Amino acid sequence: MSKWKLMMVVAIAILSIGVLAACGNAPDDAGTDDSSNEANASENNEEANADEDASVSGPINIDGSSTVLPIMEYLTYEYSQQNGDVTIALNSSGSGGGFKKSTVGEIDLSNASRPIKDEEIATAEENGIELHEIELAYDGLSVVVSQENDFLESLTIDQLKQIFLADGGATKWSDVNPEWPEEDIVIYSPGHDSGTFDYWNEVILEEEPMREGENVTLSEDDNTLVTGIKSDPYAIGFFGYAYYAENQDTLKVLGIDNGDGNPVKPDATTIQDGSYSPLSRPLFTYVNVAYMKEKPQVLDFVEFAIENAGAGAEQVGYVALPEEKYTEQLEAIKEKAAN
Amino acid sequence: MHTNNTSKLKNRVILNKLFKLLFIFATSIALLFLGVLIYRILSQGLDYLTIDFLKNYPAPYIEEAGIFAGLMGSLFMIAITAPVAIILGVSTAIYLEEYAKQNKFTRFIQVNVQNLAGVPSIVFGLLGLTFFVYMLELGYTLIAGALTMSLLVLPVIVVAAQEAIRSVPKELRDASIGMGATKWQTIWRIVLPASIPGILTGSILALSRAIGETAPLIIVGAAAAIYTIPDSIFSKYTVMPMQIWSWTSRPQEEWQYVAAAGIIVLLIILLCMNAIAVWIRNKFQNRY
Numbered sequence: 001m002s003k004w005k006l007m008m009v010v011a012i013a014i015l016s017i018g019v020l021a022a023c024g025n026a027p028d029d030a031g032t033d034d035s036s037n038e039a040n041a042s043e044n045n046e047e048a049n050a051d052e053d054a055s056v057s058g059p060i061n062i063d064g065s066s067t068v069l070p071i072m073e074y075l076t077y078e079y080s081q082q083n084g085d086v087t088i089a090l091n092s093s094g095s096g097g098g099f100k101k102s103t104v105g106e107i108d109l110s111n112a113s114r115p116i117k118d119e120e121i122a123t124a125e126e127n128g129i130e131l132h133e134i135e136l137a138y139d140g141l142s143v144v145v146s147q148e149n150d151f152l153e154s155l156t157i158d159q160l161k162q163i164f165l166a167d168g169g170a171t172k173w174s175d176v177n178p179e180w181p182e183e184d185i186v187i188y189s190p191g192h193d194s195g196t197f198d199y200w201n202e203v204i205l206e207e208e209p210m211r212e213g214e215n216v217t218l219s220e221d222d223n224t225l226v227t228g229i230k231s232d233p234y235a236i237g238f239f240g241y242a243y244y245a246e247n248q249d250t251l252k253v254l255g256i257d258n259g260d261g262n263p264v265k266p267d268a269t270t271i272q273d274g275s276y277s278p279l280s281r282p283l284f285t286y287v288n289v290a291y292m293k294e295k296p297q298v299l300d301f302v303e304f305a306i307e308n309a310g311a312g313a314e315q316v317g318y319v320a321l322p323e324e325k326y327t328e329q330l331e332a333i334k335e336k337a338a339n
Numbered sequence: 340m341h342t343n344n345t346s347k348l349k350n351r352v353i354l355n356k357l358f359k360l361l362f363i364f365a366t367s368i369a370l371l372f373l374g375v376l377i378y379r380i381l382s383q384g385l386d387y388l389t390i391d392f393l394k395n396y397p398a399p400y401i402e403e404a405g406i407f408a409g410l411m412g413s414l415f416m417i418a419i420t421a422p423v424a425i426i427l428g429v430s431t432a433i434y435l436e437e438y439a440k441q442n443k444f445t446r447f448i449q450v451n452v453q454n455l456a457g458v459p460s461i462v463f464g465l466l467g468l469t470f471f472v473y474m475l476e477l478g479y480t481l482i483a484g485a486l487t488m489s490l491l492v493l494p495v496i497v498v499a500a501q502e503a504i505r506s507v508p509k510e511l512r513d514a515s516i517g518m519g520a521t522k523w524q525t526i527w528r529i530v531l532p533a534s535i536p537g538i539l540t541g542s543i544l545a546l547s548r549a550i551g552e553t554a555p556l557i558i559v560g561a562a563a564a565i566y567t568i569p570d571s572i573f574s575k576y577t578v579m580p581m582q583i584w585s586w587t588s589r590p591q592e593e594w595q596y597v598a599a600a601g602i603i604v605l606l607i608i609l610l611c612m613n614a615i616a617v618w619i620r621n622k623f624q625n626r627y
Binding site for chain 2: 059061066069070072073074076077080087088089090091092093106174215221222223240242243245246247311315316
């Protein structure tokens, strides 16, 4: 019986510690709550203005695209190595998920693998929020088939439409080109919530519905797409360049013919100089301009991010922007923050 | 007549053997897949499972990446989820079993609790987002995540605790009441101690589910990368499954091995939790 009592005492003790912690912290709740951060942040700002050399501190909240996550993780990691007092929380709920939070002012930075949509800008304006676009790196959306595929080397945009559109008219490879085998086209595509799909939807599908149902697999996990495509000679799919670069021994990347009869394959050069068109896309982060002015740590991090994004891009398998683009963006940011 | 009897006996013996084989087969299939899974995880992840891996925060470099933030986040989360879910769950079970009148309304609650145990976890995530994050204005914090997890595992704990309380022999209660004990004294001193093994087994299984969940926590805002451990219940946080999920979705193959190392840590924590449950159960078993 005594052991039983002891256990209950321990259990109650644990619980009451929890309750006490909750009560003790309740007044501070405001301190970590996003809404009142603005109040605290303006105090911080005054301090920072008073002493320019003071090291920055405070929270930075980032959310958005899982495609941008690796490069943003590089940037936040390197930044927090140098600025231990800044607490960064980096989430990954998709480009759209990030904008849902940034357009209502819940987060400081919103990562995206597509430009912000008009309706998202509208929501932000309703809430009196200005989001400033920053390009971090380029990604070449790569159209790939299996190494076992021996009939495809390149495709035109029209052929991609035929293959991927719901009423494109092709369900077998022979429908696209009579010389190709009479086998079902098997499609592997990122899920509809991803920015990767949004980009594809915009430049290839042009907002027409994509094929669905039989022989179409959607997955939010790009590694699932890689696995599906590499073992099926009649499969085709698309995803970020990094996933192709890591699987070059099992996947074959297709050249894309932009209508001029000259197919271009994605690589660091063609993605950076834009000749891999139209599937070369920028990766963005959008910063809340008001928070950038109010919170010195956000401005400091954004400057750090622009200065180091090029190195980050190479580390995680994306393509850096030309150096002058980073310089221009840095100046734009300094100007924004000064006003 | 005589031959007929032997053949009947023979049939029964064959049937007996057949079913024994079937059950062994079923068990070995489960064990086989468990074995393959553990072998795969260990062979991929063991090389990456170092002290540094346990101590480090997420990093873009494979050799520097670690699970410390996730490990601490998971432990803190369970430290909040466990008391909240167990106390609420066991209290509900006591009310339903000992106090509630057996009428249609009680049966309605019963059925609903049992159904809740089968609701997909993402639904609890949405509930947590609406209720804890927005209505209670807790934000995307550890406490909001932990309370969401409490809701997720609550039905399982209620059902397990009800079963355990129901299995305490009626004679024990009658004897206690007969000795002049009040209902509360009977519950506190007789029923609860006797049902502790069942309650704990159910609770630990439920908490093991909570520690492995990702989907609801993505919705209530567990971070994919964070370089601090929570210093209050209103801190940002991450948990082990979030980290593992973030690693498995990387293009570079080595990250899969880092993820495997993370899975090993998660499995070890799960095994420890289960070991504690078994130990407590054995301590309290056969008291009556």
